[in-house]
Amino acid sequence: MVSTSGTSDISSVGNTDVIVIGGGPSGSTVSTLIAQQGYKVTLFEREHFPRFHIGESLIPETYWVLKRLNMLPKMRKTQFVKKHSVQFVTEKGKLSEPFYFSDNKPHECSQTWQVMRSEFDHMMIKNAAEHGVQVHEGVRVLEVLFEGTRAVGVKVADERGNVRDVFASVVVDASGQSSMIMSRLGLREWDQELKKAALWTYWEDAYRDKGRDEGATIVLQTQGKKGWFWYIPLHNNILSVGVVADYSYLFKDRETKDHEAVYFEEVAKCPGLQPRLEGAKRIAPYRAAKEYSYRSREVAGDGWVLVGDAFGFLDPLYSSGVLLALxxxxxxxxxxxxxxxxxxxxxxxxxxxxxxxxxxxxRMRRLVCEFYNGFSFGKFVKLYPQLKGHLTDLLIGDLFDEKVDDVVEPMNHIRRLQAEKSAALPVE
Structure with a gap:
């Protein structure tokens, strides 16, 4: 068993059945599940855990993968805030009807968590090691080795200066947004509609709801629906609060490029957020991510496969990142x-x-695009109350069941009505 702490020495690393590049949620998941079946799995992670990562809000359908990983007992013992719903606040500060997961699916899977990713990811990679994965932290994969079009291994370097080639039957790329194989083979396709950017920080003593709503993820629109804030309550009295908008709007078409100034300009445009931050103290620097939506043209090739962000990233709107990774x-x-x-x-x-x-x-991307095009959850539920369950299914992350496609035509109908209404307005 290789420890997940300290400095790894790769001088004695031998060939293996499967190599996994990256120890985030997707890498830890794929390696654990393969190792459970008795195969030799070697995981190389360039950083030492715990390390910072954004994407703290889980959605309920992660439950089933966590169950296969034997992670649920560990999750129940944590301080992570329990999450029962997602709520939406309009540009005028009005809270729409909350989407309570258990109302739609009365099962323990409908309670999930708001996680500090440094802690959650560390738990996941330690869980992989406990299941027999040979985990090497502080080891960089310099390149993926190919024989023709087939991946056959990797060249790695440790912090002591050792460099060696390691061979395997399969290479799994879980290297995140850098996506080594995608980049090497030129497979990345940027999403031309979702050219978004995010700017966020962390707060102490910000407002928290009570009871069932204490752990809700809240999505708050800014005036003119130019953007939205996420509001995620974490343990230890910490709140993750970030703004998402078009990249050009958030960072290019402004007089100032100062992150703090941009952040508070957007807070001033979000009446639903302002009272929640009264008396709060910022406890972390501002961080930014720009134009992050993309997908690979291929999910696999001979001897290789892409998982998690190494295959693609959608959007943070409905907190689907960790679910898609798992x-x-x-x-x-x-x-x-x-x-x-x-x-x-x-x-x-x-x-x-x-x-x-x-x-x-x-299916998730469609829901994301609808939101950015002015979709109103409150209006949809009012017009189609019988479909609230399917809408909640999507928010839960039940993305692989055709029944949720029943919302598509009603969404198209609402969009047509909006277009007709706009066309009927007098030209000034």
Whole structure:
């Protein structure tokens, strides 16, 4: 067993069945599930955990993957804030009807968590080691080794200066947004509609709701619907609060580029947020991420597969990032295990899960795009109360069931009505 602390020495690392690049949620998931089936898995992570990462809000469908990972007992023992719902606040500061997960699906899976990612990710990678994954932190993957179009291993370097080639039947790229294989093969496609950016920080003593609403993720629109804030209550009296808007609006078309000034200009445009920050103390620097929505043209190739952000990233709006990391890791793990058992590690075999996964990702993307195009949850539920359950299913992360497609035509109908209304307005 390789410790997940201290400095790794790779001089004695041998060949393995599967190499995983990156120890975030997707890498920890795929490696754990493959190791559970008795295969030798070696994971290389360039950083030492715990380390900072954004994306703190889980959604309920993560439950099923966490269960397979044997993570649920550990999660229940944490201080992580329990999350029961998501709530939306209009540009005028009006709270719409909350979406309580258990009202739609009365099961323990409907209670999830708001996590400090440094702690959650550390738990996940330690869990991988406990399941037999050979975890090496502080080790950089310099390149993925190919023989023709087939990935056959990686070249790695540790902090002591050791460099060596390690070979495997399958290489899983879970390297995050840097996505080594995607970048090498030129597979990245930027989302031309979701050219967003985010700016965030952390607060102490900000307002918290009580009872069932204490752990709710709150989405608050800014005036003119130019952007929105996330409001995520974490443990230890910490609140994660960030703004998302078009990249050009947030960072390019302004007189100031100072992050603090931009942040508070947007707070001033968000009447639902202002009272929540009264008396609060900022406890962290401002951080930014720009134009982050993309996807790979391929999910797998001969001897390689992409998972998590190494395949694609959607948008932080509905907190789908960790779910997509865990789900892609789970699906890829099952495909890798099947391929190893059958002696078939072709791209077709390793990527057989891709179409269904992408379809689920597209369902979430549609909901994201609708929001940015003026979609109102309150108006939708008022017009189609019978479909609130399906809308809640999407917010829960139940993305892989065709029943949720029942919301598509009503969304199209509302959009047509909006277009007709706009066309009827007099021209000034």
């Amino acid at each position: 789900r892609s890791g789970e699906l890829a793990a099952d495909a890798v295990v099947a391929g190893l058992r059958e002696g078939d590690t072709s791209g077709a075999k390793l990527g057989a899960w891709g179409p269904n996964y992408i379809q689920g990702m597209e």
